[in-house]
Amino acid sequence: MIEARNLTKRYGDKVAVDQISFTIEPGTVTGFLGPNGAGKSTTMRMIVGLDRPTAGTVTVNGKPYAAHRSPLNEVGALLDAKAVHTGRSARSHLRTMAATHGISTRRVDDVIEMTGLAGVAGKRVGGFSLGMGQRLGIASAMLGDPRTLILDEPVNGLDPEGVVWVRTLVRRLAAEGRTVFLSSHLMSEMAQTADQLLVIGRGRIITAGPVQDVIDGATGSAVRVRSPQAADLAALAQADGAAVTIPETGVVELRGISAEQVGETAARHGIVLHELTPRRASLEEAYMHLTQDAVEYRSETAPAAMEAAR
Numbered sequence: 678m679i680e681a682r683n684l685t686k687r688y689g690d691k692v693a694v695d696q697i698s699f700t701i702e703p704g705t706v707t708g709f710l711g712p713n714g715a716g717k718s719t720t721m722r723m724i725v726g727l728d729r730p731t732a733g734t735v736t737v738n739g740k741p742y743a744a745h746r747s748p749l750n751e752v753g754a755l756l757d758a759k760a761v762h763t764g765r766s767a768r769s770h771l772r773t774m775a776a777t778h779g780i781s782t783r784r785v786d787d788v789i790e791m792t793g794l795a796g797v798a799g800k801r802v803g804g805f806s807l808g809m810g811q812r813l814g815i816a817s818a819m820l821g822d823p824r825t826l827i828l829d830e831p832v833n834g835l836d837p838e839g840v841v842w843v844r845t846l847v848r849r850l851a852a853e854g855r856t857v858f859l860s861s862h863l864m865s866e867m868a869q870t871a872d873q874l875l876v877i878g879r880g881r882i883i884t885a886g887p888v889q890d891v892i893d894g895a896t897g898s899a900v901r902v903r904s905p906q907a908a909d910l911a912a913l914a915q916a917d918g919a920a921v922t923i924p925e926t927g928v929v930e931l932r933g934i935s936a937e938q939v940g941e942t943a944a945r946h947g948i949v950l951h952e953l954t955p956r957r958a959s960l961e962e963a964y965m966h967l968t969q970d971a972v973e974y975r976s977e978t979a980p981a982a983m984e985a986a987r
């Protein structure tokens with residue numbers, strides 16, 4: 678379990694993390710989302726004691742990271758996959774880490790096997806592809822068989838097979854009762870991997886909760902209706918309190934009303950329906966909606982893309 682209370686980090690005038698409080702429960706995969714510069718890496722670094730909070734506290738399984746007698750057995754972290762001595766082989770890197778923490782060489786062989794690195798474990802890390810480096814980072818995080826895993830962008834640079842592998846691995850680790858906290862900018866992947874979400878923007882928590890609740894809370898569910906009398910139906914739904922958008926001629930999208938209500942209203946007024954579809958937003962749409970005011974580094978085309986996504 679990871680617990681943060683009023684956790685704050687300032688770099689000079691810049692408030693990177695602003696009094697955030699959250700609990701990451703064991704037995705779940707919790708996704709950490711937010712735009713570039715939102716404070717995700719800073720938060721993760723504070724959890725593992727690489728950055729000191731300016732104020733507030735964060736504990737892992739009840740204690741600050743540094744207070745654990747054997748931190749590597751408590752928390753495994755992948756924070757910067759490139760932070761490895763490039764002249765060493767993967768096996769030698771892992772064996773050095775293991776030796777300094779009283780971990781057996783058998784465990785080193787196990788994590789090499791587990792992360793699919795067996796074929797390249799004797800090669801210099803400097804020659805590794807981004808994906809191989811990520812696998813080595815995950816192997817390092819797993820070395821102490823920790824109860825808590827913190828993974829910053831673990832699928833970055835992985836091919837589709839690698840992405841599925843990470844998803845399966847973290848799901849299995851959570852099913853074993855471990856705490857898994859991971860960040861990613863890939864929304865479709867996060868939607869498939871995480872149970873819970875923590876969304877931050879400009880150093881503050883925007884929302885937190887189960888994935889589907891976060892999506893529904895951000896966008897609400899909608900009903901898409903195609904009808905030759907779409908305008909009539911839209912007027913009736915509006916009178917019933919629905920919000921109406923017209924994505925194309927002959928199609929209306931209604932919010933704040935159920936598909937059943939729409940169908941019954943249509944039947945009562947003899948309106949012909951060609952389509953009646955309850956429509957749930959994607960995590961990407963919800964994320965765009967949630968973070969639209971928290972994006973610091975925005976490209977010129979982003980607002981138009983967001984509009985289209987809504």
Ligand SMILES: Nc1ncnc2c1ncn2[C@@H]1O[C@H](COP(=O)(O)OP(=O)(O)OP(=O)(O)O)[C@@H](O)[C@H]1O
Nearest residue numbers: 688691692693711712713714715716717718719720
């Ligand atoms: N060492 C530092 N010195 C000064 N400012 C920093 C430092 N580290 C981070 N920041 C600033 O703190 C803010 C949060 O950065 P952080 O790297 O935690 O964001 P992030 O959510 O991980 O972003 P990304 O998705 O781009 O990785 C940013 O504005 C960043 O520029």
